[in-house]
Amino acid sequence: MDSFIIHVKNPSEKLTMKAVIWEGKPYETVVREVPRPTIESPTDIIVRVTTAAICGSDLHNYHGLLGGSDVPFSMGHEAIGIVDQEAAKASCPILFPSLPPPCLPHTPAAEYVRVVDGDSVLISIPQGTEHELDYLTCADIFATAWTSITQTGFQPGDTVVVYGAGPVGLLAAYSSLFRGAKKVYSIDHVEARLARAESIGAIPIDLRRGDPSEQILKLEPNGVARVSDCVGMECVNPSLKPQEGYILNDAVRLIAERGGIAITGAYLSGPRDKGEPRQGPQWATVPFDIAVWFTKGATINGGSVFPSQQEPTLKDLITAGRVRPGFVFDHIIDIDQAPEAYRLFSEHKIQKAAINNGEGKDGDVCVRWQRMVSKVHTYRLYEKSHVHYLRAYFPAVPHPANSASLGRPPLPLLAAPPPTSTTNDTPKCCRFRNASRALSRGGRYLNRSLQQAPSPTPPSRGPSQQPP
Template sequence: MALNATMRAVMWEGIPYSVTVASLPIPTVQTGTDAVVQVQAAAICGTDLHTYHGVYGSSNAPWSLGHEAMGVISEIGDSVTFLNVGDVVVVPDLMESGHLNLEPQMGEAIGLGTDFGLPGGCQVPSGNENASYPDPTDFLFLSDIFATGWTALDYAGFEPGDTVAVFGAGPVGLLSAYSAILRGASRVYSIDHVESRLQMAASIGAIPINFVETDPVQEILRLEPSGVRRAVDCVGFEAVNADLELQENIIVHQMVAVTGFRGGVGQVGVWDSAGNTTGTPYAATLSPNITFPMSDFFNKGLQFQAGPVDPKVVAPHLVELISNGVAHPSFIISSEISIEDVPEYYSRFDQHLETKVVIRFP
């Protein structure tokens, strides 16, 4: 490797609605358990938009963005035992210290700055523990969004035959609706306001509801008088109401309203509590606390689970589904671009002109 060799990286510098592309030093092995991955494909995630809006991430900008990646191992430490140079791997968005543990846990998160444990985006700090699984692009989404959409249903207590309401038809919401259909849901409702997303949801067999045109609670209860069995939130704290104005609690209220007796609610859309900092200059515009319809929740006997998803827990099953041709999550891709085009496509993604953007590398 050439002295002072550099790579191109997408940078968050604390300026809302702006990202840059800069040259950073190419990482090298630091300890025996390290592995360096030459990224072949990465993606822009909805979580990245929370950072783009200035409301989520570490307090100290700048940092390099990105937490969905796959690539080829270019270098390994002398203690790495089950990976080799040349292996194609997927990088999960949550890391951990020590050897791989497939028990659910919250580890270090990639692409959100040093407050979340790792300085850079889409790099594998410990290859002996965290890299796994093969090609092609379908597998890229094991890094985060396919696993997250799948696990949202687990959080809600999903069982085959259930009716499901999925709030949000961005990449995670679409893959949650897709997961529900793969897992044998009897009916799946997809709630959003972006027509292209709703059309995509309909194309996989979900029932689209545009919440700007139709009250989703009234519409779902018209079609499901006893309510749905499961509801999931794939939006998080930047939820908007029918006037497209920020209303953090609206989806929680709607999920409780549409979920029937002894049903379940799952929530994987990002929530965070932070003040205004150089890394999160607009964070204080969002409240970490919301009103909750406790009486309805209690009287219906509902269950509610929320939180980050560790993709490594469900990855083995999802790998099998993709490998056997059962699942094709790459249907959500709308554009494939070069890294130099990323600033434009962050803007396009933020304006809902893209469903999912994948960055390709030579």
């Protein structure tokens, strides 16, 4: 990393940046100083990343289950940033022949990223930083959760069960409640996650107390209409031991006749490669109790999600102040803290971390990173240094709308997130929130959210909360 060659027109310009890199060792990421990306084709756009998120999908990389044939590679796929106008004027001043291609910064857990075909893959969001974390969720997790509920065949008034109360599972529960679910059960084995689910109006089910189907069928003897699996291949049974197909089979026991199941958590398999040392064929097939399913005739839907399809709806709901999906973030960190955040996230000790790289300034054009195709394709493409999986739109005129400029107060949140710093599950990482970064937009967002009085009762879900 220390021998790349640099040709530069403006010697005062900083030529390198920090990026979160996976170097082929499972359960380990590092922050490296790497060359800043430059425009290599007329359709490239350089984006200065203001906030990137660490996603559960990134943990598949982190665990060595997914990543392709080349290491090292840079991490991440959820980000908000600002178009780097200066880079647009420069003419490729940097050359780095000694760097392996995957190390080039095409993924956004870094300070800058080169977006191939930027005009068609970036999307504008309102100026300002007020709802940065809310918009950030649209790049993947909110869109994925929202789609999962749609794929169950959900109708207002349905009872919903969501396996997993990580960021996607929480937002699936949140989406169900917002869209008019009668009841939502949220299953997990991590107390902090169950508490968060309860705080938004879901009924927590502790996996450690036994099969969720058994627990919930005592309360819903006829089964439930809709089930969303937001866990996927790394699922565990009530003894917290990995068990292939555990959730799918439990869901089939739980589902009502003619109900709908969506499999949203990832299932991936393939030949073991350099970038995926723990990959294997073990998840290509799972045992499935087909007789139980057959007698019920439930639908099974799911698969990879295309966030851009949900984008207009979700962006408008956020802009209008009707949803606040950013509640899933509980830590705002500096990029240097990313390796520790990955570890704590992998150990379920933090809910969702955002890597904050600093404020924008007046006149910046805000854009959001938008992911388009399956995670498998995403990472396969990473190794080719392309980002053609991104697709959205990017109006030339900055979007002026936000909840304030609409001239009306935002609707109440479904519920306020509980203060997480009081749990024993968050030992070292609490310092992240107390760092100077708390003064950043994310810190203000969290502080403001925490000041909301927790709702003692589940929020009413009248027609006014139905999406347009």
